[in-house]
Amino acid sequence: xxxxxxxxxxxxxxxxxxxxxxxxxxxxxxxxxxxxxxxxxxxxxxxxxxxxxxxxxxxxxxxxxxxxxxxxxxxxxxxxxxxxxxxxxxxxxxxxxxxxxxxxxxxxxxxxxxxxxxxxxxxxxxxxxxxxxxxxxxxxxxxxxxxxxxxxxxxxxxxxxxxxxxxxxxxxxxxxxxxxxxxxxxxxxxxxxxxxxxxxxxxxxxxxxxxxxxxxxxxxxxxxxxxxxxxxxxxxxxxxxxxxxxxxxxxxxxxxxxxxxxxxxxxxxxxxxxxxxxxxxxxxxxxxxxxxxxxxxxxxxxxxxxxxxxxxxxxxxxxxxxxxxxx
Amino acid sequence: xxxxxxxxxxxxxxxxxxxxxxxxxxxxxxxxxxxxxxxxxxxxxxxxxxxxxxxxxxxxxxxxxxxxxxxxxxxxxxxxxxxxxxxxxxxxxxxxxxxxxxxxxxxxxxxxxxxxxxxxxxxxxxxxxxxxxxxxxxxxxxxxxxxxxxxxxxxxxxxxxxxxxxxxxxxxxxxxxxxxxxxxxxxxxxxxxxxxxxxxxxxxxxxxxxxxxxxxxxxxxxxxxxxxxxxxxxxxxxxxxxxxxxxxxxxxxxxxxxxxxxxxxxxxxxxxxxxxxxxxxxxxxxxxxxxxxxxxxxxxxxxxxxxxxxxxxxxxxxxxxxxxxxxxxxxxxxxxxxxxxxxxxxxxxxxxxxxxxxxxxxxxxxxxxxxxxxxxxxxxxxxxxxxxxxxxxxxxxxxxxxxxxxxxxxxxxxxxxxxxxxxxxxxxxxxxxxxxxxxxxxxxxxxxxxxxxxxxxxxxxxxxxxxxxxxxxxxxxxxxxxxxxxxxxxxxxxxxx
Numbered sequence: 001x002x003x004x005x006x007x008x009x010x011x012x013x014x015x016x017x018x019x020x021x022x023x024x025x026x027x028x029x030x031x032x033x034x035x036x037x038x039x040x041x042x043x044x045x046x047x048x049x050x051x052x053x054x055x056x057x058x059x060x061x062x063x064x065x066x067x068x069x070x071x072x073x074x075x076x077x078x079x080x081x082x083x084x085x086x087x088x089x090x091x092x093x094x095x096x097x098x099x100x101x102x103x104x105x106x107x108x109x110x111x112x113x114x115x116x117x118x119x120x121x122x123x124x125x126x127x128x129x130x131x132x133x134x135x136x137x138x139x140x141x142x143x144x145x146x147x148x149x150x151x152x153x154x155x156x157x158x159x160x161x162x163x164x165x166x167x168x169x170x171x172x173x174x175x176x177x178x179x180x181x182x183x184x185x186x187x188x189x190x191x192x193x194x195x196x197x198x199x200x201x202x203x204x205x206x207x208x209x210x211x212x213x214x215x216x217x218x219x220x221x222x223x224x225x226x227x228x229x230x231x232x233x234x235x236x237x238x239x240x241x242x243x244x245x246x247x248x249x250x251x252x253x254x255x256x257x258x259x260x261x262x263x264x265x266x267x268x269x270x271x272x273x274x275x276x277x278x279x280x281x282x283x284x285x286x287x288x289x290x291x292x293x294x295x296x297x298x299x300x301x302x303x304x305x306x307x308x309x310x311x312x313x314x315x316x317x318x319x320x321x322x323x324x325x326x327x
Numbered sequence: 328x329x330x331x332x333x334x335x336x337x338x339x340x341x342x343x344x345x346x347x348x349x350x351x352x353x354x355x356x357x358x359x360x361x362x363x364x365x366x367x368x369x370x371x372x373x374x375x376x377x378x379x380x381x382x383x384x385x386x387x388x389x390x391x392x393x394x395x396x397x398x399x400x401x402x403x404x405x406x407x408x409x410x411x412x413x414x415x416x417x418x419x420x421x422x423x424x425x426x427x428x429x430x431x432x433x434x435x436x437x438x439x440x441x442x443x444x445x446x447x448x449x450x451x452x453x454x455x456x457x458x459x460x461x462x463x464x465x466x467x468x469x470x471x472x473x474x475x476x477x478x479x480x481x482x483x484x485x486x487x488x489x490x491x492x493x494x495x496x497x498x499x500x501x502x503x504x505x506x507x508x509x510x511x512x513x514x515x516x517x518x519x520x521x522x523x524x525x526x527x528x529x530x531x532x533x534x535x536x537x538x539x540x541x542x543x544x545x546x547x548x549x550x551x552x553x554x555x556x557x558x559x560x561x562x563x564x565x566x567x568x569x570x571x572x573x574x575x576x577x578x579x580x581x582x583x584x585x586x587x588x589x590x591x592x593x594x595x596x597x598x599x600x601x602x603x604x605x606x607x608x609x610x611x612x613x614x615x616x617x618x619x620x621x622x623x624x625x626x627x628x629x630x631x632x633x634x635x636x637x638x639x640x641x642x643x644x645x646x647x648x649x650x651x652x653x654x655x656x657x658x659x660x661x662x663x664x665x666x667x668x669x670x671x672x673x674x675x676x677x678x679x680x681x682x683x684x685x686x687x688x689x690x691x692x693x694x695x696x697x698x699x700x701x702x703x704x705x706x707x708x709x710x711x712x713x714x715x716x717x718x719x720x721x722x723x724x725x726x727x728x729x730x731x732x733x734x735x736x737x738x739x740x741x742x743x744x745x746x747x748x749x750x751x752x753x754x755x756x757x758x759x760x761x762x763x764x765x766x767x768x769x770x771x772x773x774x775x776x777x778x779x780x781x782x783x784x785x786x787x788x789x790x791x792x793x794x795x796x797x798x799x800x801x802x803x804x805x806x807x808x809x810x811x812x813x814x815x816x817x818x819x820x821x822x823x824x
Binding site: 053195196200274 | 442447519629650651652654655661668669670671673675684687690693694695737741
């Protein structure tokens, strides 16, 4: 009974995403009107800087959420990836490329561990990934001997990787990372909606037992959701390293909630079976818009958190109301 | 005849795009059991939801105990004495029986819950109903039948004057049904008005006084049960005669090859040393009472549950089945008895459900070929006559019968040669039922081999070429359709050994 009489934007992106787009535009307009400082190119750069690593984490965790699970280890996992990669470059003197690959490999290892705990050993995802979240924080500190890691700076010989996200051409900084994000969103949307991996991940989240009884290897596909998430914390670790000067051991906890919150605002259901990568991207932008914009109108960190929380609850409330009407 | 307690008159209710109730009438008298019948989607549940305040009516009158009423919530209806005993019981498994009965209105002493008084009150209720249940027992330790008795006790504790039973016997064993009927007769004696919703024709004859039939949201008529026959009611329900006779002889020849042979299958308490074989083009009926182990046998065979022991041969070749995906690889498809939990992925489309078992065949490289997927689904939608506006329709919006057909389509698209149909017509209306029967016969004639688990005797006798009977996890016998009778089957089904 859905989708019959809807028009325009709603038809293209769905109800919740339409709301998110409108909120995003309204927020942007509001900040622009309220603060002349906000109406600057550098602000957009700063919003984007804050978006990259959260977007990568959020895209990965969207797959876990769609299976009906969750991955809480993405925050500290991302930091761990960045630390290990940084340590290999800094201390062990490896080329930058090796550090980048190491970050991804570490992410994949976390993915395989989470996937094994959840899909093979049937440990509830919340508990399993809460465990790896703590493990990741510990390993990050142990591997680096508790020292902050500084990745090569922009402009230096080994700092080329920072140009993946932001390139400086004659004094003009271009956010090329945004293109990378768009490409990733397109690719992962295709993986989710057009491949059997994605189809099975959605089916598992909708009805795991019916999917298993259809002869689908649910262990394999549930596991792949966590491995995808692991791969993306590797990417997130790289983008985090590219955005910030240094990475400190013991940090990262709490960042997973920004990513999960973004996915939920974007319409992914905590119950599984429903979600989209485009929605996740939009949700993350709302989060980082708030993070960047609120200080410009004089609201500091504590207020940011309260307002971000209100947006999150509001988005889920709209979704709950919509589902109620459908029933 | 006794006094009228409830009259629903010209009840009308529309949802966007659906005229769910079209001026429906219903009259309940004190001390009568009134059957409400109709195919799925006829509007029985909607009518009851209007009565108990879950939906508000668009127009019409509800007159209860001489006064016009309208309830805004189930709670208001309950306080007035109108209670539903739902098909799916709303029980809190970890709480005790008494705690469940008095939930939301616990007796208090000094601000704290008075458990001992609650237990005595509950015990009194059970005494009144002449049933033995310990009020302190945890709810999830009771059988479904006993849980239902607790719902009834709860209803009575609300001083109910009207109790609506929504398919109360769907999950009960024969003895439990008899016990339930005893209680219903008791309630009737106490001058309660009882609405009894059921698809089981034989129960209607046994327990009800009058029958109101609905069709497509409209009132068709009310009959006195004693004065009407099964065909009368069915004709009113579907507007056509469809009642058919049992099969008299097997449709397959003696020398048809054996496609599936199962030997010494063991899986827990419910499957103990079961052996049988299935011939090409045969419909093998699995009969037995609830809890006989038929579904468990099928699930163990299909790899859905672990088995301890047992050999499985397909076309003479020994194979290993340790998971459903093994079974599917060997061409076995399983249509579960619990469609919503194990059959369909409700919030997904017809096409996504139909290709779930065979998606690998509809890939172009890495990607799902949507065009091919839709084409094959459309082909089977046509062949199985699935009523859906399109293959992109969400399965949840289809009727029960069409959902079932979507599951069948899934296995046919996978090209399974051995199909296990577990209660294929459960919760499906009469019209769709005969379509499913026709479909099964056609499939068998085309050379598919079918195991059909059914708790309905007429269904077993009508469809099977051969009948295997189980009791308490063991196979107790096998009868060819030529010599099968209800009595013979029931004898084997109760033969404990």
